[in-house]
Amino acid sequence: MKTGSLLWLIRWQLRLGWRDATARTKPWIWVVLVLLFVLGIPGLLYLAFGDFAGRFSSLNGLKPDVGLLLGASGGLILLLTLMLSSAVVGTLRALFERGDLDLLLSSPLRSRTIFAARALGVVVSQFLGTATFIVPIALLGVLLGFWRLLGILPTLVSLSLLASSLGILLTLGLVRVLGVGRARTVAQILSALVGAAFFLIFQAQNILGRGALLELASSLTRFVNSLRENPAFGASSLIWYPARSIFLEPLPTVLFLSFSSLIFAWTVNFTRRSFLRGVQNEVKGDRRTRASSKIVHFSGGLFSSLYRKEWRSILRDPLLISQTLLQLLYLIPAFFVFLRPRGDGATLSSGLLALSLNAALIFISGTLVSNLSRIAISAEDAPDLLRMSPRGETRLNTLKMWAIVLPIFALFALFYGLLVWQGLFLAFGLLAFLGATLTSAALELWFPRPTPRADLLKRGGQSGRFWLGLAHFLTLAGWVGALYGLEFRSPWSLVGLALGLGIPLIAFLSSGRRRGKFSSSKRFSVGSSVS
Amino acid sequence: MTQTVSTSLQTGTQTPALELRDITKRFSGKTAVQSLSLNIAQGELYALLGSNGAGKTTTLRMIAGLLEPDSGQISILGHDVSREPEQAKTPLAYLPDDPLLYAKLRPMEYLEFVAGLWGLEPRASEKKAQELLEWLDLWKNRFELTEGFSRGMKQKLALAGALVHGPRLMILDEPLTGLDAGAARQVKDLLVSFVAGGGTVILTTHILEVAERLSSRIGILSGGKLIAEGTLEELRTRSGENSLEDVFLELTQEASP
Numbered sequence: 001m002k003t004g005s006l007l008w009l010i011r012w013q014l015r016l017g018w019r020d021a022t023a024r025t026k027p028w029i030w031v032v033l034v035l036l037f038v039l040g041i042p043g044l045l046y047l048a049f050g051d052f053a054g055r056f057s058s059l060n061g062l063k064p065d066v067g068l069l070l071g072a073s074g075g076l077i078l079l080l081t082l083m084l085s086s087a088v089v090g091t092l093r094a095l096f097e098r099g100d101l102d103l104l105l106s107s108p109l110r111s112r113t114i115f116a117a118r119a120l121g122v123v124v125s126q127f128l129g130t131a132t133f134i135v136p137i138a139l140l141g142v143l144l145g146f147w148r149l150l151g152i153l154p155t156l157v158s159l160s161l162l163a164s165s166l167g168i169l170l171t172l173g174l175v176r177v178l179g180v181g182r183a184r185t186v187a188q189i190l191s192a193l194v195g196a197a198f199f200l201i202f203q204a205q206n207i208l209g210r211g212a213l214l215e216l217a218s219s220l221t222r223f224v225n226s227l228r229e230n231p232a233f234g235a236s237s238l239i240w241y242p243a244r245s246i247f248l249e250p251l252p253t254v255l256f257l258s259f260s261s262l263i264f265a266w267t268v269n270f271t272r273r274s275f276l277r278g279v280q281n282e283v284k285g286d287r288r289t290r291a292s293s294k295i296v297h298f299s300g301g302l303f304s305s306l307y308r309k310e311w312r313s314i315l316r317d318p319l320l321i322s323q324t325l326l327q328l329l330y331l332i333p334a335f336f337v338f339l340r341p342r343g344d345g346a347t348l349s350s351g352l353l354a355l356s357l358n359a360a361l362i363f364i365s366g367t368l369v370s371n372l373s374r375i376a377i378s379a380e381d382a383p384d385l386l387r388m389s390p391r392g393e394t395r396l397n398t399l400k401m402w403a404i405v406l407p408i409f410a411l412f413a414l415f416y417g418l419l420v421w422q423g424l425f426l427a428f429g430l431l432a433f434l435g436a437t438l439t440s441a442a443l444e445l446w447f448p449r450p451t452p453r454a455d456l457l458k459r460g461g462q463s464g465r466f467w468l469g470l471a472h473f474l475t476l477a478g479w480v481g482a483l484y485g486l487e488f489r490s491p492w493s494l495v496g497l498a499l500g501l502g503i504p505l506i507a508f509l510s511s512g513r514r515r516g517k518f519s520s521s522k523r524f525s526v527g528s529s530v531s
Numbered sequence: 532m533t534q535t536v537s538t539s540l541q542t543g544t545q546t547p548a549l550e551l552r553d554i555t556k557r558f559s560g561k562t563a564v565q566s567l568s569l570n571i572a573q574g575e576l577y578a579l580l581g582s583n584g585a586g587k588t589t590t591l592r593m594i595a596g597l598l599e600p601d602s603g604q605i606s607i608l609g610h611d612v613s614r615e616p617e618q619a620k621t622p623l624a625y626l627p628d629d630p631l632l633y634a635k636l637r638p639m640e641y642l643e644f645v646a647g648l649w650g651l652e653p654r655a656s657e658k659k660a661q662e663l664l665e666w667l668d669l670w671k672n673r674f675e676l677t678e679g680f681s682r683g684m685k686q687k688l689a690l691a692g693a694l695v696h697g698p699r700l701m702i703l704d705e706p707l708t709g710l711d712a713g714a715a716r717q718v719k720d721l722l723v724s725f726v727a728g729g730g731t732v733i734l735t736t737h738i739l740e741v742a743e744r745l746s747s748r749i750g751i752l753s754g755g756k757l758i759a760e761g762t763l764e765e766l767r768t769r770s771g772e773n774s775l776e777d778v779f780l781e782l783t784q785e786a787s788p
Contacts, residue, residue, distance in 0.1 A: 294674075296639040298646055298653035298660070305647020309636065316635040316676065382631040385692075388595045389648035390620040396648075453634075 004109045009117035016098075017121070041136045045143055057145030064247055066235055067224045072243035076155070078198075079134075080163050083126050085194045087167025088174070088187040090122045095171070095271070096180045105275070115272045119168060119264065126167075127160040151248030154257055158245065161260035165267035172274055189322040302391060307403040310376045313453075324371040350424070355487055357419065358429030359480045365412050366436040366476040369405060373444035376400045379453040397448070401441045408437060428486040432500075436479040439504040443471055446504070446511040475503045546609040548573040548700050548731035549594065554603035556589055556755075563589040565755040567603070571748075573699075576722060576732045578742035581752035582783055587735040588627075590752070591702050594733070595625035607700055621649065624698035628705040630689035634678035638669055638688055641677065642695050649696035656695060663691040667717070682709035690718065701725060703734040707741065719745060743775040753783050 001008050021030065046053075064072070095101065095118060104114045134152055141149025174183035227233040244252035299308060314320055377397050380386065386396050412433065419425040447468055478499025485493025551569040555562070564586040571577045581587045592598040594605055596612050596619070605612040610619035633641055642660035646653070664670045667687040672680070677688065686709055693701060701722075707715045722732050722745060736742055742749055749766060751759040759766060759782050763775060770781045 296637065296643060298643045298657040300647070300651075300653030302647050302650065305644050309633065309640070309644040309647075312640060313633055313635040381633045384595075384597050384625075384627065385631040385645070386648070387597050388620060388623070388625050389645075390617045390650070391648060392616070 004107075004113070006113050006117055006120075009104075009109070009113060010120060013117060013121045017125075037132065042139055042143075045136065045140050049140065049143055052144055054145035057147075059146045060148050063235065064244065066228050066233065066240075069235060069240040069243045070224055070227065072246055073240065076159065076242055076246075079130065080159055080166075081194055082198070083130060083159060083163035084167050084170070085187065085191040086129065087122055087126055087163045088171050089184070089191060090125050091164075091168045091171040092175075092180065092184050092187060094118045094121055095168075095275075096175060097184075101275075111272050111276065112268070115275070116268050119164060119268050119271065122164040122167065123160045123264070126163050127156060130160070131156060148247045151246045151253060154248075154253050155242065155245045158242070158256045158260040161264040165260070165263045168267050168271055172271065185319045188319050192322040302396075303399050303403065306396065306399050310400060310403050311407070313381065314372065314375060320375060324368065324375070354419070354424035354426055354429075355484065357424055358426050358432070358483060361412060361415055361419075361429070362433050362436045362480050362483065363476055365408060365433060366440045366472075366479065369408050369437045370440040370444060370472045372404045372408070373401060373441045374449075375453070376404050377444050378448045379451050381453050383450065397445055401445050405437055405441050412437075426483070426487065428483055432479045432483040432486075435482075435500055436476055439475050439479075439500060440472060442504050443468070443475060443507050446507040447471070471503050471507065474499055476500075478503070546573070547571060547606075548575065548608060549733065550604075550606040551590075551594070552604045552606075554590070554593060554600045554605065556586075556593060556598065556600050562755050564593070564600070567752075567755070567757055569750065569757070569760075571731060571733060573608075573731050574726060574729055575748060576726045576734070576746050578746035578749045579733060579735045579752060580739070580742060580749060580779055581735075585752040585783075586755040587752055588704055589755075591625065591627075591704050591733070591735065594702055595623065596620055597625075622699035624693035624696070624701045626689055626693050626701070626703045626706055628708050630685045631692070632677050632685055632689060634676065636677055637675060638664055638673050638677065638691070641688060642692060645692045645695055651696055659697075660691070660695050663694055667691055683711055683714050686710055687714060687717075690721070694721075698730070700731045701733070703732065705736060706734055707736065707738060739775045739779060749775070751779060751782050758782055758785075 001011065101114075101118075105111060131153075134156055138149050138152040141147060141152075171183060171187070174186055178186065233239065241252035242256050245256040299305065377400055383393075387393050389396070416425065416430065416433075419429075449468060478496045478501075481496030482493050482500055483496070485491070485496050547570050549569065549571040551567055554564055554567045556564040567586075567590060569577075579587050579590065589598065593600050594607070594612070596616055599613060605619075607619040608622055612619045633644070636644065639657075639660060642663070643653075643657070646656035646660070661670070664673060667690065669684060669687055669691070672684065677685065680688065686706070690706075703722075706718055706722075710718060719741065722734070726732055726747075734742075734746075743763060746763070748760065748762055750757055751766075759769065761769070766775070766778045766782075767773065770778045772778045772781050
C-alpha cells in the first residue's frame with residue numbers, strides 16, 4: 001500500500017477506530033457479535049420463514065405504486081434524520097476532537113486526501129451502524145425470492161453519503177456559530193430528541209387514540225390519491241428515485257448513488273477549504289458563557305447552599321438534562337392513555353391500568369433519582385473542596401441526596417395528583433415509589449463511583465458501573481414486583497421487598513465494611529499521586 | 532478592599548500553626564513521604580521546595596485532610612486533623628494547583644457555596660465575597676459562568692474562595708501557575724499582607740525567586756524526606772552557595788542516591 005495514499009490513511013483510521021472500540025469492549029465480544037450477526041440472523045430468518053422460501057418471486061416483476069413509494073420515501077427520510085444526528089457527533093470527533101488533524105495537515109500529504117479519508121470514515125460508521133438493522137430485511141427479501149430488496153444496500157450507501165455530507169456541513173456551521181464544545185452539546189441533544197421523537201411516533205396510538213389514528217390514515221389515503229392524479233408526482237417522477245432504488249431499479253439506483261457521491265465530493269472539497277481558511281478559529285458566538293445579570297444574594301445554611309449549587313449545576317448543563325430529564329418524555333404516552341376519554345380504544349381494565357401506571361412511575365422516578373444522585377454524589381466537580389471543608393464528606397453527601405430527592409417528590413406529587421383525580425391511585429404504589437426513590441438514592445450514597453463530571457457522558461465514563469447499574473435495576477424491579485405482589489396478595493411480594501430492601505442493605509453493609517477495613521486514605525487516594 | 536488581609540489571630544499563644552510529627556505515606560509500596568516532621572509557627576511564610584516527585588503535594592494533601600498518613604500526627608492550631616477534623620479544618624484554606632471550582636456556577640454563586648460549607652453568616656460573607664471579587668478584578672465577570680474563565684481567572688476565583696471564610700492557615704500548591712505578571716504580583720502581595728496580619732502560609736513553588744523573596748523559612752524535600760530546613764541565610768551558610776537556586780541544586784544532588 002502506498003504511504004500517504006487514501007487507502008493508507010483509511011487503514012490508520014480503522015486501526016484507531018478498532019483501538020477505540022476495543023478499549024471499551026473486549027475484542028472477543030466483538031468477534032462473537034459479528035459471528036452472531038453473520039451466522040445467527042440468516043439462520044434465524046431461515047428457521048422463521050424457511051417454509052416461504054422463494055414464494056414471493058412474483059413481486060420482482062411488479063412496479064411500485066405512488067402509495068408504496070410515498071411510504072418508502074417517508075422511511076428513508078426518517079432513517080436520514082437518525083443518521084444525520086449521529087453523523088454530526090461522528091464529524092465532531094473526526095474533524096475537531098481527535099487532535100491529530102494538525103499533525104496530518106502539517107505533513108506533506110495532500111489535504112484533499114486527508115479530508116476525503118476523514119469524511120469516508122464518517123460514511124463508513126453511518127453505513128455500518130444502520131446496516132446492522134437494515135441488512136436482515138434485504139436478507140429476508142432474498143430468502144423469500146423478492147431479490148429486488150437487495151437494492152436496500154446501494155440505497156443505504158447513498159443515504160450514508162448524503163447523511164454524512166449533511167452532517168459535516170451542519171457541524172461546520174454549528175462549530176462556526178457555537179464553538180466545538182457547544183456544537184457537541186447541540187448534537188447530543190438533537191440525537192436524544194430524535195430518539196424521543198421516534199419513541200413518540202411508535203406510541204402514536206396511545207397518544208392520539210385509535211380514532212385519531214384512523215382519521216390520520218384516511219387523510220393520508222386522500223393525499224396519496226391526490227398525488228396519483230397529479231402527473232408531476234407520478235410513479236416515474238424524479239422525486240421517487242431514491243425510494244425506487246430500494247427495489248434495485250437500475251436507473252434510479254445509479255442516479256441516486258451518483259447524486260450522493262457528487263454531494264459528498266463537493267462537501268469534502270468545501271470542508272478542506274473551510275479548514276484551510278481556519279473554520280475552527282472563526283467562532284462567531286460568545287465563547288465565554290451566557291451572562292445573566294441576576295444578582296446573587298447569599299442564602300446561608302449548609303443544605304440551602306448545597307441545594308442551590310447542585311440544581312444550578314444540573315439545570316445549566318443542557319447535555320446532562322438531555323440525557324437524564326428526557327426520561328420524563330417517555331412518561332407522556334403512558335399518561336395520554338388515561339387522559340383520553342375512556343372507551344376510545346382502551347384495552348386495559350381500570351385495575352390493570354392503575355397498576356401499570358404506578359409501576360411506570362416507580363421505574364421512571366427511580367431511574368431519574370438514580371441518575372441525578374449519580375451526577376450530584378459520584379460526579380462531584382470539586383470533591384477535594386468538600387473533603388477539606390469542616391463538614392464531613394458523608395454528611396455532605398447525605399444532604400446532597402435529600403437535595404435531589406425532595407424536588408423529585410414534589411414533581412411526582414403532580415403525577416400522583418393526576419392518579420387520584422382519575423381514581424387510579426394505589427396506596428401500595430405510593431409506598432413502593434417512596435421505597436424505590438429513597439433506595440435508588442441511597443445506593444449511590446453508599447456505593448459511590450467517583451467520576452469527573454466532565455467525563456460523565458464521555459465514552460468510558462460508565463466504566464466500573466456495571467454492577468452498580470445492575471443493583472439499581474434489580475432494586476427497582478424488586479419494588480415494582482413488590483407492588484404487583486401486594487396488589488394481588490401474592491407471596492411474591494416478599495421476594496420483591498427482599499430485592500428492593502436487600503440490595504441497598506448489602507450496599508450499606510459493604511460501605512461500612514469498606515470504611516472499617518480501609519482507612520480514609522484509601523478513599524481519598526483516587527487521583528492522588530506522588531509528587 | 533484594603534490590601535491588608537487580617538486574621539483573627541489569638542495573641543500571646545504559643546500553639547504552632549502547623550505541626551507534623553513523623554509523618555509517613557506510601558502508595559503501592561512506594562514511599563512518598565518518610566518520617567516527616569515540621570513545626571511552623573503562626574505568622575510564618577514557609578516555602579516547601581523539592582524536585583518533581585519529592586512528596587510536596589502529598590504532604591500538603593495530608594495537611595488538608597485529603598489523604599490520611601500511614602503513620603504520624605498532624606495538628607493545625609493545636610487540633611489533630613484526624614481526631615478533630617472540624618476544628619482543624621475550620622481555620623484552613625487549601626489551594627491546589629488545579630483550582631477547585633464548578634464550571635456551571637458564577638463567581639458569587641461559588642463563593643456562596645463555599646460560605647455555606649464553612650457555615651458563615653450570609654450577609655457578612657456576601658459583602659466580603661463582593662470585596663474579594665472587586666479586589667481580584669473579577670467583579671466585572673460576576674455574571675459569567677466559571678467554565679469560560681481563563682486559567683488565571685480561575686486561579687484568582689479559587690483564591691477568593693480560600694479567603695472568603697477568613698482562614699488563619701493557608702496552604703498553596705504552586706499558587707503562581709498560569710498567572711500573568713500582574714496577577715502574580717497581586718497574589719504575592721496578598722501573601723505578604725496575610726502573614727503581616729498574623730496568618731500563616733505554607734506554599735510549594737518551582738519558582739525559587741518567589742521562595743527567596745517571600746519566605747521566612749524554607750524546607751527542602753527530596754525522596755519524601757526533609758533534607759534541609761532554615762532561613763535563606765542558614766541554608767546559604769550550610770551549602771556555601773549564594774543563590775537559592777545553587778543551594779537547592781547542591782542539596783538535592785547531595786541527597787539523591
